[in-house]
């Protein structure tokens with residue numbers, strides 16, 4: 348089962364969701380995390396030293412052999428990313444089949460894993476497209492902020508284009524509200540709007556804004572491992588269980 | 598004077614800073630805002646209806662004639678953006694001189710303005726490069742979060758590359774801490790780290806996290822116009838005055 352965590356809006360919780368869902372699911376399942384963002388925040392999230400990585404997602408996108416890029420860290424498998432990946436965007440332009448590179452690599456190894464979770468950059472460029480083309484599902488983290496709805500419409504259109512023009516069968520697993528601050532009127536208004544437009548797709552779990560998340564990144568560990576009792580950690584536990592139920596039903 | 602507001606990290610306050618600085622400076626000066634982000638959040642920030650725009654930054658990047666794309670809204674000039682711009686990334690690949698398109702357009706009209714402020718997307722791709730190549734200065738909003746420092750190193754390297762390989766003279770105007778939550782330990786730790794590494798470049802003004810900013814976006818207006826007394830609005834007023842002093846000195 349391959350899942351993209353995607354939303355071209357910056358800072359809406361993609362990496363935090365990929366890291367925490369990944370950490371939780373890896374307790375009982377075999378999980379592979381793929382960091383396909385040149386910023387490499389997911390890689391940093393697990394305390395991986397980028398300078399020491401011999402082979403990263405950059406090498407995979409240019410020369411394949413994803414098996415050699417997988418590293419094991421704190422009980423999870425991960426394909427790390429570094430800023431080198433930014434160079435691949437130019438190097439891959441015009442290359443025939445460039446949207447399928449990650450797909451072809453993952454096809455070979457996906458059966459070794461229960462879940463492959465891909466963290467994408469805040470853009471609808473070649474890395475996000477590769478992720479969507481390679482995936483069975485896309486999970487969309489949404490910050491309850493004014494610009495969120497506009498971005499969702501654009502993203503859903505890209506999902507449709509991936510299916511129609513690149514003959515895929517990518518399904519929306521759902522949207523999850525992140526960094527929710529229940530005390531602000533605008534957060535509540537946007538939540539209502541998202542519920543109205545995407546009620547069938549919205550996860551019931553809402554991830555609250557919680558200082559533990561930022562503290563945990565400084566400790567090089569996902570919130571769910573750093574402090575199990577924090578509100579965001581408990582919410583991610585609920586999200587993981589809802590995530591698994593949704594996938595069993597589909 | 599042309600200034601890029603840039604940082605490839607998502608959601609660190611680029612658009613909010615461009616909108617509020619722009620709104621404040623336009624009181625006494627002639628200001629042009631350029632939205633070169635396919636997400637078009639700056640365009641939305643000023644309540645502009647994207648569907649009604651005949652000519653946007655997309656048309657400018659492909660066919661020039663920036664003069665025809667400028668619209669006047671609420672006392673400020675702005676070149677709007679829509680998702681169409683995303684298509685330009687592919688259309689411009691390999692085109693000779695594609696990094697200079699915005700520069701060549703702005704050269705013709707920049708003297709009509711005291712300040713041209715460009716809002717960029719969360720990436721180091723062709724639109725951000727065009728913005729940096731066109732600019733005299735880059736202003737970097739930084740959210741006091743763990744991933745901030747890593748991104749700053751990458752961004753400063755890109756600024757150096759723009760100068761050395763594209764023979765520009767882009768200078769760092771400064772970095773400004775945004776969305777600062779003084780109550781969290783991690784915010785304060787990151788602030789200290791940024792101060793240590795970039796003390797000469799850091800603006801004294803810190804923009805606090807403030808619910809007024811999110812409420813104002815829902816009202817289609819920058820915070821400084823929506824509620825002058827809010828903490829973020831007062832901070833942006835201080836930032837605008839520090840911004841002008843820094844530019845007079847240089």
Ligand SMILES: Nc1ncnc2c1ncn2[C@@H]1O[C@H](COP(=O)(O)OP(=O)(O)OP(=O)(O)O)[C@@H](O)[C@H]1O
Nearest residue numbers: 357358359360361362363469555556557560607742
């Ligand atoms: N529930 C939360 N409470 C508090 N802070 C959070 C929460 N979720 C994420 N954050 C913080 O907000 C910032 C943005 O989150 P994150 O990096 O996960 O977003 P992103 O969508 O991956 O960003 P980008 O678009 O840059 O990839 C990070 O510094 C993260 O630590």
Ligand SMILES: Nc1ncnc2c1ncn2[C@@H]1O[C@H](COP(=O)(O)OP(=O)(O)OP(=O)(O)O)[C@@H](O)[C@H]1O
Nearest residue numbers: 357492607608609610611612613719805806807810
């Ligand atoms: N001082 C602040 N207090 C509270 N919320 C803020 C503040 N500044 C920005 N925000 C909110 O945080 C979100 C991200 O801010 P903004 O869109 O300005 O960042 P950005 O860097 O332009 O994002 P992107 O990388 O997607 O372009 C927005 O919803 C904005 O309204």
Ligand SMILES: [Mg+2]
Nearest residue numbers: 361362384388
């Ligand atoms: Mg991320």
Ligand SMILES: [Mg+2]
Nearest residue numbers: 611612634638
């Ligand atoms: Mg923005």
